Amino acid sequence: MKPFQYIRPTRLKDAIEAVASNPNARYIAGGTNLIDLMKRGIVSPEKLVDINGLPLKKIEKKTGFLRIGALALNSEVAQHRLVLENHPLLAQALNAGASGQLRNMATVGGNILQRTRCPYFYDPVFPCNKRKPGTGCGALEGINRTHAIFGLSENDPAQSCIAVHPSDFCVALSALDATVLVVGTKGERRIAFGDFHRLPGNSPDLDANLEKDELILAVEIPDAVFTKHVHYLKIRDRASYAFALVSVAAALDLENNRIKAARLALGGVAHKPWRLFEAEKALVGQPVSETTFQKAAELAMPSAKAFAHNAYKLKLVPNAIVQALKSAAALV
Numbered sequence: 001m002k003p004f005q006y007i008r009p010t011r012l013k014d015a016i017e018a019v020a021s022n023p024n025a026r027y028i029a030g031g032t033n034l035i036d037l038m039k040r041g042i043v044s045p046e047k048l049v050d051i052n053g054l055p056l057k058k059i060e061k062k063t064g065f066l067r068i069g070a071l072a073l074n075s076e077v078a079q080h081r082l083v084l085e086n087h088p089l090l091a092q093a094l095n096a097g098a099s100g101q102l103r104n105m106a107t108v109g110g111n112i113l114q115r116t117r118c119p120y121f122y123d124p125v126f127p128c129n130k131r132k133p134g135t136g137c138g139a140l141e142g143i144n145r146t147h148a149i150f151g152l153s154e155n156d157p158a159q160s161c162i163a164v165h166p167s168d169f170c171v172a173l174s175a176l177d178a179t180v181l182v183v184g185t186k187g188e189r190r191i192a193f194g195d196f197h198r199l200p201g202n203s204p205d206l207d208a209n210l211e212k213d214e215l216i217l218a219v220e221i222p223d224a225v226f227t228k229h230v231h232y233l234k235i236r237d238r239a240s241y242a243f244a245l246v247s248v249a250a251a252l253d254l255e256n257n258r259i260k261a262a263r264l265a266l267g268g269v270a271h272k273p274w275r276l277f278e279a280e281k282a283l284v285g286q287p288v289s290e291t292t293f294q295k296a297a298e299l300a301m302p303s304a305k306a307f308a309h310n311a312y313k314l315k316l317v318p319n320a321i322v323q324a325l326k327s328a329a330a331l332v
């Protein structure tokens with residue numbers, strides 16, 4: 001690891017200025033991903049601006065939404081009364097992620113900004129357009145069992161990337177139409193969750209639509225009816241401390257065994273959480289049944305494309321969607 005400066009400001013303004021004034025400065029909070037990246041030489045910031053002294057830990061109910069501060073720990077959020085009462089899907093997704101120790105260190109802001117766990121990204125021996133633009137993609141012709149099937153960038157070798165976003169929490173935030181509140185030298189702004197993360201396109205090195213000096217202040221989740229019939233299904237290689245091969249965030253609003261509203265998002269399949277708007281629309285007004293869920297799951301698949309080692313996802317995804325919806329509706 002290269003030497004770096006370390007500061008711990010207690011005023012928001014000082015933290016933003018410290019990052020804005022140095023192109024090689026980075027914010028750090030829990031550090032559960034950034035320190036790994038620094039140890040492996042994937043990133044080498046000159047200065048770390050520790051934001052743990054800023055007052056960004058609050059979880060509070062506001063009119064129309066729940067606000068979760070960027071420095072709230074993943075474990076705190078997963079157990080918080082307001083989260084369990086208003087958005088239990090978030091708690092389920094958080095508890096499915098990482099390990100108990102990591103959830104005690106990792107923050108909400110860091111969870112949202114964590115980088116892909118594509119093994120070629122972490123090994124400088126291999127080409128990687130995300131780590132070093134224009135060098136190629138080791139995963140395209142390599143072992144791509146865990147990689148994306150939606151939203152791909154694969155035609156130009158100098159720009160290709162088929163990595164997946166690793167967060168479980170973000171899949172649930174996407175399904176619940178969250179907003180990210182950020183601040184930078186130009187002031188505050190709100191970004192709809194669906195616009196926050198990027199598909200690789202022709203700039204796979206960029207993960208989010210965030211300016212370098214911008215800092216996440218909070219996520220805001222609008223009040224919704226999805227308090228009862230929700231399920232986060234995560235399919236992975238082992239029961240704990242593993243990233244999703246495929247995950248599904250499912251939320252239903254039911255009345256007299258019919259679906260009044262539905263939300264569906266996938267993890268482990270794209271460079272960002274993958275929302276299934278068409279399938280959601282198809283569910284509305286339908287009776288709760290396995291046939292209804294199977295028809296919706298089929299709508300998710302036409303744009304999918306597999307590579308040498310991840311074709312199993314083409315079958316696993318629709319099956320996982322059906323299973324998550326059945327669990328959400330208690331139809332098991």
Ligand code: SF4
Nearest residue numbers: 118120128137162163
């Ligand atoms: Fe790098 Fe993306 Fe290719 Fe992985 S999939 S090697 S992150 S360019």
